[in-house]
Amino acid sequence: MSAKTAAAAGLTERPAAPAAAPAQPIWDIIELLFFAYRDFVGDPDEVLSKLAFGRAHHRVLHFVNRNPGMKVADLLEILNITKQSLGRVLKQLVDQGFVVQKEGAQDRRQRLLFVTPKGEALALKLAVLQTERITRAFSELGPGAHEAARRFLTAMIDSDNREGVLRQIARADHAKARS
Amino acid sequence: MSAKTAAAAGLTERPAAPAAAPAQPIWDIIELLFFAYRDFVGDPDEVLSKLAFGRAHHRVLHFVNRNPGMKVADLLEILNITKQSLGRVLKQLVDQGFVVQKEGAQDRRQRLLFVTPKGEALALKLAVLQTERITRAFSELGPGAHEAARRFLTAMIDSDNREGVLRQIARADHAKARS
DNA sequence: AAAATATGTCAACATGGCTGACATAAATAT
């Protein structure tokens, strides 16, 4: 609260990276993040379990849907798992017709990833579930909530990844917009 | 954006639960949550792996630290896992002296859970890591960021759990404050 | 022709979920 008082008095200089050891853990945000994320991923989990899919399938489907034509290597980097782990779930998604792989045009070693219509429908269904929760939250919070949430979440990302993540989101928006 | 315009014109009624099907997925928040949460839990993961512990241990240690004297049943409900799953990690935490169990005073069937000084130190170390990230974020965002984040995250929790979560956080704050 | 790259695959293992069955001690109900 003394920080808030100081801010109100206009006494805060905000140096680039103060990073002093925090006096007290910020328990409320730590715990709220845990519960919010749990519920956030819980909605899709129910749908996925009926298809005998798990979160791993969801993540793959999500990013392939958002980045049509992405390389396997790109997906590995985003998910930060090994190719063996990816291989298992990707194979199931391909075998069951949610994802297809196409030979790269310039580089024929690449297997570019695309969702099928069936895959897109599932990805959308899951995203809509999560969007309903987000929309509900924003509607409780009033205008400016979306911007505030975006800024908060962005600031929580590792600063060295941040730009890349934002670029990726912008690029994906673009890619889906023209479809 | 028409919603925003309508809001500015003061034309929005905000009925209790509109929940109309959303036109478009809110991709930015969906993805930012994914990346923010990944980094948020990533910090502790590094420390834990050196102790041959995982996220499961972290969750148990966290909640026991925050709720000293809690019953096993309470922990199971918060974590939403089976007692067999809990048993495995809890046993390791007890065997290695991070957690102790004491017979309940009134009900001697209960095994009330407490962190040891060693356990508290680890819990604190992990919480400080996460707090550093949160503090860094808040300091980039300026005053009001904490309150905005709290409101957003709270609104993202299932409405039927929300009260319980907030009560739990408040109760835990109290419990730790007197220690 | 040789080396590097993109991808796939086999085998084995670890973690942390799960179910089902059963055991024990203590509290509660009849």
Next chain:
DNA sequence: ATATTTATGTCAGCCATGTTGACATATTTT
């Protein structure tokens, strides 16, 4: 006083999804 319910623990085994290491194939680059 006995029977039942409750809180907890435990054994055994299965599943999903992460890991490492080794190796295969096709293609591009040097």
